[in-house]
Amino acid sequence: MKKEVKKSFINEDSLEMMVAILLGVTAVLIAWATWIGSLHGGNQATNYTKSNNLSAEGNSEYNEGIQLYMSDLMAWNSITGFEFDIEIANLNGRKAEARLLEEKLELFEQENCSDELIKAIEWANEQEEETSPFDSEELMNSYFESANEKLQQSEDLLEQGQKDNANGDAYGLVTVIYSVALFMLGIITVFKKFPNRRVVLIASAVAILLATIYMLTIPLPTGFNLLSFFKR
Numbered sequence: 001m002k003k004e005v006k007k008s009f010i011n012e013d014s015l016e017m018m019v020a021i022l023l024g025v026t027a028v029l030i031a032w033a034t035w036i037g038s039l040h041g042g043n044q045a046t047n048y049t050k051s052n053n054l055s056a057e058g059n060s061e062y063n064e065g066i067q068l069y070m071s072d073l074m075a076w077n078s079i080t081g082f083e084f085d086i087e088i089a090n091l092n093g094r095k096a097e098a099r100l101l102e103e104k105l106e107l108f109e110q111e112n113c114s115d116e117l118i119k120a121i122e123w124a125n126e127q128e129e130e131t132s133p134f135d136s137e138e139l140m141n142s143y144f145e146s147a148n149e150k151l152q153q154s155e156d157l158l159e160q161g162q163k164d165n166a167n168g169d170a171y172g173l174v175t176v177i178y179s180v181a182l183f184m185l186g187i188i189t190v191f192k193k194f195p196n197r198r199v200v201l202i203a204s205a206v207a208i209l210l211a212t213i214y215m216l217t218i219p220l221p222t223g224f225n226l227l228s229f230f231k232r
Helices: 010-093 095-112 115-126 138-185 193-217 226-230
Strands: none
Touching: 010 095, 010 115, 010 193, 095 138, 115 138, 138 193
């Protein structure tokens, strides 16, 4: 009796069906990679825009902080001048003049000193050694706290935008690999000999597999939720 020869998994009967399946799967994967890459590109543009806006706001607030610092410094110089004049008046027995200067000083502080500067002056008066209110970290931080927060947010968004750019480029590479595999699947019929067709089919399948594995290592866009695209 003649022994029945087992057919190879990839044979002339199954090759066309496998090519058709891989063509369909590859087309879907190309569409997916292109879409996700475009989402990364959109996130990149959004993050870059937000980063630029926050950077502009942060720099503007930083300049405002410097102006406020200079204004408080000038106010403090005036306060020390008042205090010096009050001390001289008291030493010379000019009590009425000293009280008048104290009233002027109180009015000046109300009109020209911020709450942060007043707190810093009180803090400086409580110190054992002679201390300037500008030695207070709380006061100095108050000038630039908001600006530094926005500048830090700007840097974080810029970094996220750079990651989105890199991820978008990676998805672009995946699309290229899938396209090469699609091209090879499309030219299989050009080869007349079956062994050559099988080699091209295997090479295409390997390319698709490697591209898919690589794609799975690339992060999805921040906040990506497939279901959200179906909600209205």
